[in-house]
Every structure is written in C-alpha cells, then in structure tokens.
Amino acid sequence: MALSTSSAITLNINGEKHALPVDHRTTLLDALRERLDLTGTKKGCDQGQCGACTVLLDGRRTVSCLQLAVAAEGREITTIEGVADGERLHPVQQAFLDLDGYQCGYCTPGQICSAIAVIEEHAAGWPSAATADVRPGPEVPPLTAEEIRERMSGNLCRCGAYVSIVQAVARAAGAEVTGDAEVTA
C-alpha cells in the first residue's frame, strides 16, 4: 500500500482556524501563500537566508520557508495580516510607514514581524551579539542602534532601507537611538 503523501490539517492563523489538506512537502510559507491566499508573507529565497517569510510562531519569529505546514498544526501563527489591531496599525507598522522604513516593500512584512519579536525579546532581557554585558540583571540594557542592527540582521533588504528600519524599530520600541556615531560633525 502506498504511503499517504498528504494530510488534512488545521492551522491556527491570526486567531482563525483554517482546515486544509496539504502535501506533506508543503512549507508553512507555501501553505499561507498558495493555499490560504495569505500572500503578505513573502518568499525571497525559500531557503532560510533572507527573512522575508518571517512569521510569529507561538509569539516567536520563525522563517516560514523552513517550517513544514504539517508541523505548524496546533501552534499560534501570526502573519503580517494579523499584527494590526483592526484598523489601527501596530506601532511597528506605523513607524515603518511614517519613517519610510522600506522601498519596494517586499521584505517589509518579514521586517515588521521580526521587529515586533525583537522588541519583545529585548524587553524580556534576551541578549544579542551586540550586548556588552550579557549577565542577567535587574535593568534591561538600552535598545541601542547597534542592538537593533544586530537583532534585525536576519532580515535582508536589498533596497538598502536599513537606516530607516533602525529608526522605525527604535521609534516603535519607544527607544532613544543611542550609541550611534553621528554622521555630521
């Protein structure tokens, strides 16, 4: 008897349940884009190198191209379509819009999902490679520009919008951008 190559699964996406049969090879990214018409999540490389497909899986950022749809069953999936509060944009979305933290917009949903998680990771005291003192303490070190750059480096942007992205993430986090060399004397 041939082994089954597909399964009926239920995905919990942006608070809604979606039942669908999927080919076992289908990635979460392709399930979102090609099966559920949730095309806000982008495919940039399909091999985990660019971050364009970043979604939140149980609140943590994940590249959905390296996640099989069948393995995402039972988990809370948040995509770019689900980060706003109804008509009210998420502060990260608003900051990207106001500060022009994008150009072509293709990496933007992944950048925004990533930034939402970055702000939470930082607030929870998670260190990064840019954190000078990684010992746990009562004070969370400031979210400097250097910290944002390091933490956002899993999301490539070919238009070169990083300067505005850093400013947008800082504004959304309510952080003063500090630790940045001034360009002009």
Next chain:
Amino acid sequence: MTTTTTGSSALTGAVGTAHTRVEGLAKVTGAARYAGEIPFAELAHGWLVLSTVARGRIRSVAADPVLAMPGVLTVLHHGNAPRVEGDYMGPLGPPDPVLQLFQHDRVPYVGWPVALVVAETSEQAREAAEALTVEYDTEPHDVAFSAGRSGMHTPEGSAAGKGDLAAALAASAVVVEAEYTTPEEHHSPMEPHGATAHWDGGRLEVIDSNQGSRFVADELAKLFSLDADAVRVRSEHIGGAFGSKGTRVHAVGAAMAATVLHRPVRVVMTRRQMFTLTGYRSPTAQRVRLGADPDGRLRVLDHQADCQTSTVYEFMERSADFGRPLYDADAHHTVNRVVPLDVPTPTYMRAPGEAPGSFALESALDELAEKCGVDPIALRVRNEPVVGPLSGLPFSSRNLVACYEEGARRFGWADRDPRPGIRRDGRWLLGTGMAAATFPMLSAPSTAVVTAEADGTFTVRIAASDVGTGARTALTQVAADALEVSPERIRMRIADSSFGPAILAGGSMGTRSWAWAIITAAGELRERLALGGAVPPEGITVRSDTSAAVGALAQTQKERYTFGSQFAEVAVDVSTGEVRVRRMLGIFAAGRIVNPLTARSQFIGGMTWGLSMALHEEATRDQASGGHVGADLAGYHFAANADVPHIEADWVDDPDPDDPVGIKGIGEIGIVGAAAAIANAVWHATGARQRHLPIRPDRVLRAAGGAPGA
C-alpha cells in the same frame, strides 16, 4: 454632474514636500500583491530546468518518465516548444537570444534554460523538474576573465578621447598608474522574478514582476508574433529590480505554457536560478593612468576598462565612460573593451558603468592627491571643467563644487590630517575618504492619460513602474501641482501596458520622463477645464506624448548630468583586517527633489549599495564547472543591517531654468563613488591601497604584510 475646478489660489506645492508612500499602507499590512500573488482559478505551476554544463549540445531530454509523475501537465523543451521569434529590434536593440526559449539544442553557459516542467502544484512541478534527466554532449568551455585576455576587443563607439597621450605623459611631473578590479555582482532583488500568464478573450494577459509593463508587453508581442494590443502586462507592485527586471525567460515560459495548456500558468524563479537568468554586473579589470602638474592639474586622464559578455549577446559594462564629463585633461582617453566567454549575459545593474568606473577613477584621483600632496577635494576642484571636456558643450547645470563644500562642512573634512595610518581607537585604525559622483541625466518619450472626473478628482494613467523608488508617490505630487489640486484628489494608476507607451524604470530617467508626460497632459487638461462648463459623467480625458518634446530637447545640445560628493569614515581591525564603515555622507546635485522623504531613502539605498560593493559583494565562478559557487543569499552576501552604519544623504540647489521638467533622476547616483570613498578611507586608515573589490579582510591583511598597523 459637477463642475470641476483645478484650484483657484496659489500652487499647492506638493512637489518638494515629504509625503509617505501612496501604497505605504498596503505595503506595511501585507495587502500589496506582487506578481506571483494574484490568485487564478485552474492555475498551473511551471518550474524551469537549467543546463548543468557550460558549453555543448543537448543530446536528450527524458520527458516521458517525468510526464508520468503525479500532476505533471507538460514538459516544454527544444524538441516540442512552439516557435519564438528572435529577429526583431527592441527598444534596447536586438533581443538577448535567451528569450527565444527552447528553440535549439545549443548550450552557451551553465544555467541556460533547457526545459519548463508544468504541473498542478508547485511541489509537483519542482519534484518533476528535479527528476528530469537531460543529457549533453559537452564541449570545452572558457569562463576565465582577466584584463587584456585573448578575445578582448573594442567595439565601435566604445572609445573616446582627445590629445596626445605620449606627449602629455612626458610633460607630467606626477604620474599615477594602477590597475583596479571589481568582481561579478548580482542585483538580487528581494522579490524573485515571477509571472502569471493566461489568455483572456484573445489577449495574452501577463502579471509580471518587471521594470516596464509596456516594454515587456511589446517584447512578448514580438517574441510570439502577436499584435501589440494582443498582449497586456501588469506589474502593480515590484519587489526591487535594479536593472534585472526587463523581459526575462520566466515571463516567456509562462506565456508559452499558457498558450500550450490553455490555462493560467505561473513561473517563479528560484533564488538560485536568478543568478544565471536575470543578468548581473560583469567583472571589470580597469587600468587608470593619470598625469599631472605638481599642483595636481591633470595633463593625462587615461582609463581603460575591460569586461565580459556571453557568447550569444554583447552587453558592455561601460566603466570608462565615468570620467568623460568629470575632469578635463590635455590628453583624455577612455576606452571600454569586452570579451565573450561561456557565461550568462550581463546587463544593466544600478549605475551600469559608473559604479565600477567610479571605483577605479576616484581611487586613482585619491592616489594622485597623495602623490601631489594636495587635498583630495582641492585636487578635484582644480580639475573642474567649464564645459564638457570632450564635447566642448556647456553643462545644463553643474553644482559639483557646491556638493564638495557642503559635504566637507558637514563631514568635518577641514580638520582631517591627510597622513595615513596614524589614528587608533583601541584595536581599530581609523580613516576618512571621499569621492565624486556623476550620472547622466536622460529622458525618453512617454505617454500619459489624465482624466478630470465628474466628482472633482483626477485619474492619471501611465505605464510607469514603481520598483521601490517611490515613483507612484512622486508622480502623484507632480500631477497634483500640475493640476493645482491637492494630492488627495489624484488617483495614480501605473504599471499597465494598456495605458500606452512609456519608458521603463531605468537609467534614472523614469520619474523625469513620466513626469514630463503627466505635466504635458495636465497642462492641456487645465486649459480645457479653464474654458468652463461642467464635466460630463465620463470625465474629460487628455492624452500626451512627449516624443516631439524629448526630441526637441535633444536638439539643444548640452552636457546633462547629476553630480554628488561621497564621504566615508572607516575603522579597520588591526588583527583581523575587518573593515567597518562608521559613517557615510552623500551630498547630491540632482535637480528638483520631488519627495524629500523617499528621495532620501533612494540616495541612502544607493550609498548602501556602494558600501555593499566596497566590502561584501562577490560572485565566485568555478573555472572547472563554469558555474557559480554558492549562488544564494548566503554565498552571495550583500550588506545586512549590521553592516550598515548611520548614513546621511542630502542635496544642494540644482536649478536648471531651461529644462522643461527640472526633475533629474536619483536612482543610481547614490552608489556612484561610494565604494571609492570607502576604499580611500581604508587607505587613510591603514596606509595601504585597496584596488580590488570587495575589500575583504584577507586583502587588508595581505596589503599590510601581516597585520595592518602592526
């Protein structure tokens, strides 16, 4: 029916003020749909199969086993593909023969398309494509690019010059002669090239990711021998292009398969396929000779730039063009040479020619400044031409010195100690550098359709493309001012070939050329509306065509360019050779800036490309296989967020009262000179010249004979 007025009071002044992007909300919410994201019923998925050998002939394509696989609908290859025409002239010359998909058995490089597998789902198509066995009769290949190698030749029209080189060299008190190289570089837009094609009532409809919907529609019509209006191409949102998104084989393949299968077919390239199917910037090997008086006044400017092309199509990276408008010299000679190799055809990539050319010439200028003991800015100012050095024509506007002065002031250049290798910050050596930038200002004919609607709004239709430049927003502002209404009353519809002929987004001439067409149509519409009367339900529509006006401007011969100055500060790790850029500043003279918010993003984006070019980007070709090593976004690293410091870009006034538009292009000048400014800063930090890009740690260490500054 209502009466429409176009505003009675002063100009609304949308141009010159910051506006967030018209499509911004759609982009930050994920609602903006790109080419591969429009749903279609009965959609089939195509997957391209590329050659694995660098030269030879296809002996066999084992289609039958693949056709028996689940969901597979067809396998198109040279044995069964419909006829594709290749004998025509496109707007950029004859077509690259790769567009004649599956018309013969010859293979001219690794990554040449040999088949398209179409299946019900993308998973099925991918599995079948990977299972397809293609056998080849191989021939020896040659992919080794180097300066002056055999086969290097000088095509007609690729050299320019004046003056006696030998005499001017003999008269030069100071001579700099050096060779510079830049590697193969790839556009790597974040959105892979994708298209969905289907037939709708006798018309081929293609949703495609490209830089020019009309451009691609015209080319598809010619390829498939269809009437021009039997093809419609739309490209509402485009996820970056940078020169790589003209007509590409995915669109041809999708159209071919849709024709064969009578159903919609989508073809999206994989990231790996993009490295051979979408063009790239040729590697360059450049020799620069500068001769000067002791005070730095140039007697000799001699720039020879070699590049590669494929064996099927000649595309030249015209690096030596860069110096032609920039500096005068008694003997001024520039030549571009090219060698055909068994490699994919290169193409236009952000500032084609100027990006690698500026690295070589602006580095050499810095070397001359060092030899003469003259400040690099003073050296450049000393060699400012009054008229075009080769043409003798006046400049339409040239505010380069203002860029130097404003840049120097803001960067703190006056305090700079010119001596190299003397500044330390812990384990870092510090240095600063600068370079000049220039890029031609071009215009091309376009058409626009502007309608005054009965409800008091205006609809503008133009086959423009917004590849991330902000063109949609800029054109909205331009239209608002031209109609003397607020931007909220403008409905800007772009990227649909049915709107009429328009230049593609390229050569930094899109927004300028499209704005010209919109201003022209809007002006006539205002005249019509000024006659009074009510606007009928269908509105009042005016069409424009700038062909005659663009032609007339070309008759008033002038040197038309944008200019800029680039400044960078770097830190070089004395033990690892790592280079970190600490800050960059770019000051540009680029005509009227339509939208300061998005213009700044575009300038900074270009400068980020320059940083990336200086330090990171390098595609590596394996001589044995003829193909790439690491053709993906890990193997081909372009700047990530942590590589990029705070960058500032600004501009000086650059009025040109005689120009009918006043807007110049800004898409490319941001990258020009940026890599040279960084390389010059690395010299200032370490005392060692870096003449080969990218400036990798191993090169920094080797130049220092171990560890820099040790």
